[in-house]
Amino acid sequence: MACLLSHCATRTRIRGTLCHMPVPSEFVSPTSATTLGLRERNKLRTRQEIADATLRLAAEKGLEHVTVEQIAAAADVAPRTFFRYFDSKEDALLADHPERLELLRETLKSRPPSEGPLTAVRTAILDVAGDLEDHRDLMLCKVQLMENNPTLRGRSLEMMGDLERMIAEALAERTGVDLETDFRPFLIAGAVCTAMRVAIDRWGATGGTGDLTAMVADALDLLDGGLDHSI
Amino acid sequence: MACLLSHCATRTRIRGTLCHMPVPSEFVSPTSATTLGLRERNKLRTRQEIADATLRLAAEKGLEHVTVEQIAAAADVAPRTFFRYFDSKEDALLADHPERLELLRETLKSRPPSEGPLTAVRTAILDVAGDLEDHRDLMLCKVQLMENNPTLRGRSLEMMGDLERMIAEALAERTGVDLETDFRPFLIAGAVCTAMRVAIDRWGATGGTGDLTAMVADALDLLDGGLDHSI
DNA sequence: CCGAGAAGTGGCACAGTATGCCAGGAAGTC
């Protein structure tokens, strides 16, 4: 952390070897190297460094006590550059959301058409939960940051709307109903995401002890059985 | 609307009789007059004027194209005063949230203990839906503003968390389960709020045609039956 | 009725967020 942050004379943007910040293994992109050009790789790295710096600083003092200027300094970019990658501090902290959305899309696409719509969605959402659990420490940190930061929570909830939309679309497609006239796909998608959200909240509240995927599965089972049998 | 907004020379803040803006009937507080002192009544009126101005301007150009300065001018207060009443434009637009929360609390409290927990919650949430429908035009406007304003939507989602918490507490109390160790109250509360939210979204998407309360009831029925029977 | 204290308002200053614009330089292309 005690690195020479802001006085690199000629910033030559060769960060492949001169990485001054120990990037946690969770952060290395799966689609590394070969396929992407240097420009793209540098962009990915910068994005990751900003996200990384944001989380690190937020974990220290809480996101509301960290300024974009500080984040930019820690990530060794100009404040102006920060806003080229993220629209806000909140977005930088939740930078992995697009990956999660992509994972959901892939899983939904990969489930055979023969599989029931709800089963496919269930599998997909458990997949996402599993992915979250794979980054347990990072997730736990973020969940706890959300607990006492309404803005961050709001942004996260809003992002969950993306998951909902995608699930609703998948349900509509697999059942053949029209999203425009029938709200059931959205209702089920909302319920499923609620199940995940509540499970995550509880998981976070208990300090990440327990199996997140199992908790999500339990929540889904309860909703499957109908509200009146849930309690 | 075509009132003398910003050039009142000596603003003497006696707004009881000299109200320069026709306050829509929806805005008049039920607890008017006698019980409250002049100071309190003035505060309520100012709050309402700010909320009113916010909605009116937002309806014209979209909330993101309205500045706090403009809202303050339209409500005939100083920008500094705006922030004494609301933390943000979004909050000013969603100013009626506390009333809704209070309505939910009252209804939940008024349901007899003999009533099943889910029935009580259902009644309460339908009550809220009915209240929303009573302000049909205002609600429709807000719902449509939310459609293309992520920040506003996020804030609204976050506020819905208040409803969820209250419902979860009521459920926990009526069933005797512990909120700290059992996530079922939160799960059901989340599902119920999701039902309302999805119904509102659809209601808004169809331009407010249709019976909102009935749509919420339908959504609740579907969830009652269990996810696998929903579609 | 009146004076003291409580409380609301508005002006000012200031930190922070967010974005448009432009010049300089690195990466990609041939």
Add this chain to the structure above:
DNA sequence: GACTTCCTGGCATACTGTGCCACTTCTCGG
């Protein structure tokens, strides 16, 4: 190696949000 593309950082600027202070209005007790 020259040409193009586009990423970066600096500058300017609009807007949000809050602390502080002086001024005015309201409330309440005598």
